[in-house]
Amino acid sequence: MRTAHRVETVRAAEAALMARLPEGALMQRAAAGLAAACCSLLGKGRVYGARVVLLVGSGDNGGDALYAGARLARRGAGVTAVPLGTRTHPGGLAALRAAGGRITDDPFEALAVADLVLDGITGIGGRGGLRPDAVPVARAARGSGAVVVAVDLPSGVDADTGEVAGEALRADATITFGTYKPGLLVDPAREYAGALRLVDIGLDAVLPGVPDLEALQHQDVAWLLPVPGAESDKYRRGVLGVVAGSARYPGAAVLAVAGALRGGAGAVRYVGPAGDAVIAAHPETLVHAGPPSKAGRVQAWVVGPGLGEDPGPVAEVLAADVPVLVDADGLRGLDPAAVRARTAPTLLTPHAGEAAALLGVAREDVEAGRLAAVRELAARFGATVLLKGSTTLVCGPGGGPVRVNPTGTSWLATAGSGDVLSGLAGSLLAAGLSALDAGSCGAYLHGLAARRASAAGAPVTATDVAGSLRDAWLDVTSPA
Ligand SMILES: NC(=O)C1=CN([C@@H]2O[C@H](COP(=O)(O)OP(=O)(O)OC[C@H]3O[C@@H](n4cnc5c(N)ncnc54)[C@H](OP(=O)(O)O)[C@@H]3O)[C@@H](O)[C@H]2O)[C@@H](O)CC1
Numbered sequence: 050m051r052t053a054h055r056v057e058t059v060r061a062a063e064a065a066l067m068a069r070l071p072e073g074a075l076m077q078r079a080a081a082g083l084a085a086a087c088c089s090l091l092g093k094g095r096v097y098g099a100r101v102v103l104l105v106g107s108g109d110n111g112g113d114a115l116y117a118g119a120r121l122a123r124r125g126a127g128v129t130a131v132p133l134g135t136r137t138h139p140g141g142l143a144a145l146r147a148a149g150g151r152i153t154d155d156p157f158e159a160l161a162v163a164d165l166v167l168d169g170i171t172g173i174g175g176r177g178g179l180r181p182d183a184v185p186v187a188r189a190a191r192g193s194g195a196v197v198v199a200v201d202l203p204s205g206v207d208a209d210t211g212e213v214a215g216e217a218l219r220a221d222a223t224i225t226f227g228t229y230k231p232g233l234l235v236d237p238a239r240e241y242a243g244a245l246r247l248v249d250i251g252l253d254a255v256l257p258g259v260p261d262l263e264a265l266q267h268q269d270v271a272w273l274l275p276v277p278g279a280e281s282d283k284y285r286r287g288v289l290g291v292v293a294g295s296a297r298y299p300g301a302a303v304l305a306v307a308g309a310l311r312g313g314a315g316a317v318r319y320v321g322p323a324g325d326a327v328i329a330a331h332p333e334t335l336v337h338a339g340p341p342s343k344a345g346r347v348q349a350w351v352v353g354p355g356l357g358e359d360p361g362p363v364a365e366v367l368a369a370d371v372p373v374l375v376d377a378d379g380l381r382g383l384d385p386a387a388v389r390a391r392t393a394p395t396l397l398t399p400h401a402g403e404a405a406a407l408l409g410v411a412r413e414d415v416e417a418g419r420l421a422a423v424r425e426l427a428a429r430f431g432a433t434v435l436l437k438g439s440t441t442l443v444c445g446p447g448g449g450p451v452r453v454n455p456t457g458t459s460w461l462a463t464a465g466s467g468d469v470l471s472g473l474a475g476s477l478l479a480a481g482l483s484a485l486d487a488g489s490c491g492a493y494l495h496g497l498a499a500r501r502a503s504a505a506g507a508p509v510t511a512t513d514v515a516g517s518l519r520d521a522w523l524d525v526t527s528p529a
């Protein structure tokens with residue numbers, strides 16, 4: 050599990066750790082890890098003679114860059130520091146000078162020939178986007194052809210929320226210290242971070258056990274996925290009911306069932322007007338033409354994909370005392386009180402537009418502040434909420450860590466892929482996973498399947514994604 054902590058928590062842990070260590074020890078650990086990462090990015094034998102530019106802001110983030118620059122200078126790199134703040138870390142500046150580094154007030158000349166740029170303008174103390182004087186320098190760094198390495202965080206992004214309020218410096222890699230910060234894992238900031246590397250500075254020992262954000266990895270998902278026991282029959286493995294599709298959108302039913310059949314439930318019951326299309330595509334489905342309440346026993350429901358204008362079945366499904374996943378058309382006009390009144394778990398799976406409609410805000414506001422939006426929806430509905438997007442987030446109703454999905458890919462932005470996800474996550478619910486686990490494992494497998502299906506870099510369809518779910522499952526569960 051990859052975990053992230055917000056700035057306030059990092060600061061408290063840092064203070065507790067610093068109290069036990071000699072002055073400056075933590076910054077030296079950070080700088081040593083940063084310099085080592087820079088050496089490996091430059092490549093073997095390429096440190097000596099490399100031209101390194103340090104963009105140095107007012108705080109300790111700049112200090113880290115200066116001390117790392119001093120280490121690189123001692124290994125033969127030509128290091129030039131560009132002070133951009135209201136002050137410059139005195140110890141770091143002295144260390145760089147002592148190691149033979151130089152300071153310049155002409156950043157553009159140095160950047161024009163740089164191999165590596167260290168972005169130490171702001172870290173966890175930064176507020177808002179880059180200041181105006183840093184903007185042309187950041188643009189020159191980005192346009193220079195040098196590898197840009199962010200120190201702790203790309204400057205200009207919000208560490209806690211992942212928001213990018215103005216201009217920020219896009220990095221090829223981010224070397225972060227002690228723990229990931231939420232902004233490194235959540236879009237839009239995540240897109241600025243490039244490849245992530247965590248430097249251990251001993252913070253783990255003093256960080257709280259419960260993080261603010263967590264990202265499942267293969268082994269976490271493998272551990273959570275259902276495995277049928279020797280005694281299992283289809284009912285013990287869980288039966289999922291899918292209420293989806295309409296005369297206008299029969300494909301949504303076919304795709305939701307496709308996802309459901311690959312999600313580990315023992316059987317899938319389809320309820321709705323697209324039974325013929327569903328049976329033609331998936332003959333193993335149990336099809337029911339009447340209302341959901343008469344369809345027979347299920348362990349969980351999915352309701353919503355392709356329902357069109359008719360919200361009727363949603364209320365009926367929500368009245369059932371089993372876990373319910375509500376997606377797409379099922380979310381339209383959904384009543385928070387009706388969801389909060391349920392005793393069985395509810396999982397809502399909106400994309401940004403649907404989340405915006407539920408919250409009564411603009412879609413752009415949800416996209417810019419994804420973490421805040423998913424937390425607000427979960428609290429308002431007393432439900433688990435999976436907010437779809439390039440970094441899909443899943444948040445439980447009682448607070449706790451938000452799960453961020455690390456397997457997303459932009460190829461998933463294709464019609465019908467959400468229908469596949471709803472069936473898949475619903476199936477995991479029916480198999481007995483909690484709403485948080487079903488949502489986050491579903492998103493994980495779904496992203497992985499899309500990556501597999503588009504491995505050659507070609508576009509994928511939702512049907513391709515469903516078809517690759519089995520391989521994704523095997524990827525996750527096969528020992529490496
Ligand atoms: N925590 C840990 O465990 C460890 C932390 N470590 C390191 O310390 C870093 C945090 O250092 P920090 O607290 O000094 O804050 P930091 O981000 O350098 O700068 C804040 C200053 O920048 C300014 N400023 C603000 N906004 C701005 C903007 N938009 N654009 C431009 N400037 C802006 C503002 O100063 P002003 O210019 O207003 O005087 C503000 O005071 C952390 O990220 C990590 O790298 C490691 O060394 C060891 C372990």
Ligand SMILES: [K+]
Nearest residue numbers: 168171200202
């Ligand atoms: K930085």
